[in-house]
Amino acid sequence: MAKRAILAVATLKGGSGKSTLASCLAVHWRLAGRDPVLVDADPQRSLARLAARPRALGGVPVIENCSEDVIETARSLPRKRGPVVIDTAGFRAPATLAALAAADLVVVPVKASPLDVDVMIDTARTLFATRDGSVARFRCVLTQTTRDSVIARHIRAELAAAGFPLFESELVNRIAYSEAALYGATPSMTEPHGAAAREIAALAAEIDFALTLARETA
Numbered sequence: 198m199a200k201r202a203i204l205a206v207a208t209l210k211g212g213s214g215k216s217t218l219a220s221c222l223a224v225h226w227r228l229a230g231r232d233p234v235l236v237d238a239d240p241q242r243s244l245a246r247l248a249a250r251p252r253a254l255g256g257v258p259v260i261e262n263c264s265e266d267v268i269e270t271a272r273s274l275p276r277k278r279g280p281v282v283i284d285t286a287g288f289r290a291p292a293t294l295a296a297l298a299a300a301d302l303v304v305v306p307v308k309a310s311p312l313d314v315d316v317m318i319d320t321a322r323t324l325f326a327t328r329d330g331s332v333a334r335f336r337c338v339l340t341q342t343t344r345d346s347v348i349a350r351h352i353r354a355e356l357a358a359a360g361f362p363l364f365e366s367e368l369v370n371r372i373a374y375s376e377a378a379l380y381g382a383t384p385s386m387t388e389p390h391g392a393a394a395r396e397i398a399a400l401a402a403e404i405d406f407a408l409t410l411a412r413e414t415a
């Protein structure tokens with residue numbers, strides 16, 4: 198069996214939705230019959246705490262490692278069909294840098310907020326420059342958006358102008374995300390046919406495709 202793909206979720210600003218994104222993707226893949234693993238590299242332990250709630254992220258295993266050897270942890274997992282999804286802390290943390298340097302794909306959630314755009318783009322340059330001169334395999338995803346809002350369109354345009362690849366799918370600001378998290382679940386578990394579950398599935402499909410490309414060109 199092929200090696201597992203490693204996906205890192207890294208943020209530019211706190212609260213941009215990376216733990217939510219990491220958990221939603223992993224649960225989606227699990228419900229699709231695959232065997233994803235979550236690695237919690239954030240000392241805040243958001244994923245570990247979610248897994249301790251009653252619905253336990255649908256049984257997706259959560260491994261905690263906030264140290265630089267987080268990638269060794271990810272690589273040492275038994276070969277199975279499902280990606281390893283690493284949720285990171287602030288991007289200056291050694292575990293984040295290690296994950297950025299070695300992941301097959303880095304997904305960067307960007308909160309669609311007008312005050313954040315310039316700072317976000319500046320910080321993104323720093324973040325993506327940390328990949329040891331290798332071709333950065335990163336993609337941004339808009340989170341907590343208001344569908345078809347002016348600001349989301351504006352941020353899309355600014356990211357494109359700055360040369361940052363962006364997934365077509367976005368995660369809309371929906372109460373379903375935090376309500377599901379109350380029980381350690383995600384919308385794919387609580388409302389499998391709802392709008393949030395559909396947008397997670399669409400993003401997961403885009404990420405699967407990007408992961409395949411990233412690994413083929415590695």
Ligand SMILES: Nc1ncnc2c1ncn2[C@@H]1O[C@H](COP(=O)(O)OP(=O)(O)OP(=O)(O)O)[C@@H](O)[C@H]1O
Nearest residue numbers: 211212213214215216217341368369370371374375
């Ligand atoms: N699409 C969404 N719709 C509504 N609420 C959301 C969405 N995504 C995330 N949230 C909420 O926003 C808050 C921050 O999300 P989350 O904890 O995933 O961010 P984070 O980037 O992991 O934060 P931190 O930097 O603290 O690790 C949480 O309360 C979460 O429930």
Ligand SMILES: [Mg+2]
Nearest residue numbers: 215216239243
């Ligand atoms: Mg988090």
